[in-house]
Amino acid sequence: MTTAIIDTSTANIASVRYALERLDAPHFLASTPDEAVSAERLILPGVGAAGPAMAALRANGWAEALQNEARPLLGVCLGMQMLFEWSEESDCALLGLIPGKVQRLDPGEAGPWPHMGWNTLTDFAVDEPLLAGLNEGERVYFVHGFFIAPGANTVAQTRYGAQITAMARNGNVAGCQFHPERSGSVGARILKNFVEPAA
């Protein structure tokens, strides 16, 4: 039951690998779709800006391969944002696997920009498998300045000046706006739910 971590050459790859190590979950880095053939599921990590990360996914064939991907796919932070259709941040097209666009967050009176720190998960979708064993109000670690407004594919939310899509799902494709690999026991449970789904 191996997980391939798509090598986006962004900086949170080591953290994601170590989080899977702590769960004793087999995993490997895959630079190209061919390298990931043996994997049963995929994680798309990412931090930084959307434009360069999308260019990297196009260059190594991932952007095309993910259009027809049937295996479970989990995007993390920028990796989740790239699952959507369009980013205001780099004014660029994204993977388009989940309907919706990424826009700049305006926290207003809630605090400074970007949204950085431990915030609560709320508004759970019924039967979202990644949320098994978790309760509304538990906290995870967010670091982002752009966001996706809640829509039909939102399965968990948080609030920072606006309602924010914290987790989204469209069929086999899911994403976390926060960093499960850096979110203590709550994040570890979400990753465990992904790598060891209930039968």
Add this chain to the structure above:
Amino acid sequence: MLARRIIPCLDVRDGRVVKGVRFANHEDVGDIVGLAERYSAEGADELVFYDISASPEARTVEPEWVGRVARAIDIPFCVAGGIRSLDDARARLFAGADKISVNTPALENPDLVDALAREFGSQCVVVGIDSRVVDGEWQCHKNTGDPTKMSMEKRKTRDWITEVVSRGAGEIVLNCMDQDGVRQGYDVEQLSVMRELCSVPLIASGGAGAREHFRDVFKAADVDGALAASVFHKQVLEISALKDWLASEGVEMRT
């Protein structure tokens, strides 16, 4: 609602965690990974590792221990000390650090802040500032890890915060030097002034000695996080008990 963060700071010298009083006379307080695991288990929201020997000796952080820490803990952490180039930063971030913090090298080469933000994103670029009053104005200081090399910059702290935020810094750690290590409370006056002009998350540093100090700096200076070292190393305060008490005082906490 977003929680205020409690951030133990581990000053690192030669691979060990140390703590001095007013930046001098450092004493050994323990192993890096052991302390990181302890604080993580006790409920720390984030950790900062600051290699205090790095800038004065013109060398960079040894990434080896960064990877050991990243493997061991599941909360975010920041690595500071002597990061002078994109390569220095990349080595630490790809070893598993979530953020890197620049202090003296940013004062010497402000363009470094722009370059780091462009390359890795503002979310992982922290600017640390050591500040105290000189001639009636808060002024930045550099090379504060070594008393023989420490010097004052010709920069006002308020101007420097505005400048680095405009250059792409994603967070400011303001270390109020007159309070550092003496545990008499945070510099609420200075932090309140800087809060007004700092549009990114602001972390208070220097002076924590009692649980009331944390409450006061969150409520009066509206900082996003409070960093402390000796109160945790010396076990004056236990993190989970501190957070429970702060929550009972109306400070939003992850408990």
